Amino acid sequence: xxxxxxxKLLGTGVVLGAFxxxxxxxxxxxxRVIVVGGGYAGATAAKYLRLWGGSRLEIVLxxxxxxxxxxxLSNLVLGGSRRIGELTFNYAGLxxxxxxxxxxxxxxxxxxxxxxxxxxxDRLGYDRLILAPGIDFVYDGLPMLAxxxxxxxxxxxxxxxxxxxxxxxxxxxxxxxxxxxxSIPKAPYRCxxxxxxxxxxxxxxxxxxxxxxxxxxLDANPEIVSKKGLFTRAWxxxxxxxxxxxxNSQAMEVDVARKIVKTEFERVRADVLNVIPxxxxxxxxxxxGLANIDKRWCEVDFLSYxxxxxxxxxxxxxxxxxxxxxSAHMATSQAKVCAAAVVALLAGNAPDPQPxxxxxxxxxxxxxxxMHIAHVYRYDTAKKIMLPAEGGGVSERPTEQxxxxxxxxxxxxxxxxxx
Amino acid sequence: MSRRLAIGLCVACCALPTGVSGxxxxxxxxxxxxxxxxTAGNSVGGTPKLAGLDRSHFILxxxxxxDGSRPSSVxxxxxxxxxxxxxxxxxxxxxxxxxxxxQAPRPLGGM
Numbered sequence: 349x350x351x352x353x354x355x356k357l358l359g360t361g362v363v364l365g366a367f368x369x370x371x372x373x374x375x376x377x378x379x380r381v382i383v384v385g386g387g388y389a390g391a392t393a394a395k396y397l398r399l400w401g402g403s404r405l406e407i408v409l410x411x412x413x414x415x416x417x418x419x420x421l422s423n424l425v426l427g428g429s430r431r432i433g434e435l436t437f438n439y440a441g442l443x444x445x446x447x448x449x450x451x452x453x454x455x456x457x458x459x460x461x462x463x464x465x466x467x468x469x470d471r472l473g474y475d476r477l478i479l480a481p482g483i484d485f486v487y488d489g490l491p492m493l494a495x496x497x498x499x500x501x502x503x504x505x506x507x508x509x510x511x512x513x514x515x516x517x518x519x520x521x522x523x524x525x526x527x528x529x530x531s532i533p534k535a536p537y538r539c540x541x542x543x544x545x546x547x548x549x550x551x552x553x554x555x556x557x558x559x560x561x562x563x564x565x566l567d568a569n570p571e572i573v574s575k576k577g578l579f580t581r582a583w584x585x586x587x588x589x590x591x592x593x594x595x596n597s598q599a600m601e602v603d604v605a606r607k608i609v610k611t612e613f614e615r616v617r618a619d620v621l622n623v624i625p626x627x628x629x630x631x632x633x634x635x636x637g638l639a640n641i642d643k644r645w646c647e648v649d650f651l652s653y654x655x656x657x658x659x660x661x662x663x664x665x666x667x668x669x670x671x672x673x674x675s676a677h678m679a680t681s682q683a684k685v686c687a688a689a690v691v692a693l694l695a696g697n698a699p700d701p702q703p704x705x706x707x708x709x710x711x712x713x714x715x716x717x718x719m720h721i722a723h724v725y726r727y728d729t730a731k732k733i734m735l736p737a738e739g740g741g742v743s744e745r746p747t748e749q750x751x752x753x754x755x756x757x758x759x760x761x762x763x764x765x766x767x
Numbered sequence: 768m769s770r771r772l773a774i775g776l777c778v779a780c781c782a783l784p785t786g787v788s789g790x791x792x793x794x795x796x797x798x799x800x801x802x803x804x805x806t807a808g809n810s811v812g813g814t815p816k817l818a819g820l821d822r823s824h825f826i827l828x829x830x831x832x833x834d835g836s837r838p839s840s841v842x843x844x845x846x847x848x849x850x851x852x853x854x855x856x857x858x859x860x861x862x863x864x865x866x867x868x869x870q871a872p873r874p875l876g877g878m
Contacts, residue, residue: 433876700791705799724848739847756813764801767870
């Protein structure tokens with residue numbers, strides 16, 4: 349590593365002791381693990397590497413942003429019951445785990461040399477690399493939406509942050525009697541029930557503030573992807589006559605200035621237009637050649653989350669190719685399997701041959717009513733994938749009690765990921 | 768005092784939560800409960816703290832969720848997916864975790 353990088357790491361205020369080959373206590377390190385990406389998956393992996401790997405690991409977390417904005421609960425910003433600042437955190441809570449934190453965007457991975465290339469060209473070596481790159485948007489089919497200018501008019505708001513706030517402001521500016529149109533891409537995409545929760549949250553806001561307004565859902569999928577019965581009933585009972593759902597309606601073209609979406613069948617004009625583009629593994633997974641499934645998602649060994657394409661590199665979270673839902677809880681569960689496996693591998697041991705973990709995902713249909721889907725997932729040794737165990741399922745109906753549970757889910761997962 | 772020593776002392780006094788026990792299988796499974804029940808079962812609120820919970824109480828609750836004798840909105844979906852052995856391993860695991868105050872990160876606010 350070059351001196352500049354070392355200084356950059358020092359600048360984070362969390363460098364402990366000599367870098368690179370001894371920890372602060374003087375015990376020789378067993379290996380350096382670099383985690384790239386500080387979302388739910390990456391931050392959790394860094395923390396649990398320390399909890400389970402002890403002081404002999406050197407852990408570096410590289411994340412370009414200095415704040416963490418939670419996608420879970422961010423649809424409530426559109427409904428008006430939350431502000432984005434309530435979902436925004438920094439990474440200071442991880443400092444007690446002796447994680448060297450670097451806010452930088454890496455250029456490339458040199459897998460042969462086991463090195464990362466940082467933005468200024470410096471190189472940083474690793475023994476194991478964990479990529480948690482999240483998602484990128486695929487604009488091949490909708491090139492008119494690729495620019496920041498276009499997204500100022502037609503936001504995706506599918507990474508919580510400024511676009512979430514911008515979409516909320518557009519809804520506030522929309523006249524009563526206006527039409528909100530949302531375009532949902534074909535699965536798989538981040539957060540399977542998320543688009544339908546968004547519809548519910550926009551309906552919640554419009555019912556109170558602009559009751560003559562309409563919502564048109566253009567879904568590229570043949571039916572609602574997650575919690576179908578629950579969402580269908582919630583819309584009919586809570587927002588009668590407001591939500592119009594159109595399946596098999598993929599956005600083929602968008603007239604950005606006039607906010608018109610073209611599908612195979614029709615042209616739909618919106619007052620507020622929200623197009624969620626198709627997705628793939630985040631950029632660095634693409635450039636490192638890890639996205640071998642449909643050129644979009646990364647195939648991994650579910651015992652360790654090591655890439656099936658490049659050894660020494662693990663991929664966790666939404667970027668992984670699997671039948672597992674791309675949820676925050678899932679990202680943290682994958683991060684924990686991966687962290688335990690990396691600790692085992694660096695110590696010369698085999699990872700757990702049959703990992704099991706849980707996933708719970710809540711959706712809000714008003715400011716207070718929520719419902720869940722929950723499963724235990726178990727490694728299938730014959731198929732070599734994670735499969736849902738018997739007994740999982742969804743709520744009978746949305747309730748205020750589950751709204752409370754959903755709130756505490758968020759508090760606890762933020763605590764687990766960030767402190 | 769040198770910078771390095773100062774940082775070293777700081778780390779020494781804010782000790783890491785340790786005491787993680789059991790093999791990887793149960794430890795990773797137990798950790799996946801953290802989304803609702805906090806790191807090592809130390810919930811920040813709203814859900815029961817699992818850390819330090821009596822072993823037989825934990826097993827009884829999970830069995831009641833499984834057979835429906837204790838009604839639940841969510842937990843039956845998890846309890847039914849676990850083997851009896853896993854429930855016992857989880858009970859052992861959480862019984863040995865120290866009960867600590869849950870730590871909630873502070874939102875930055877604004878906007």
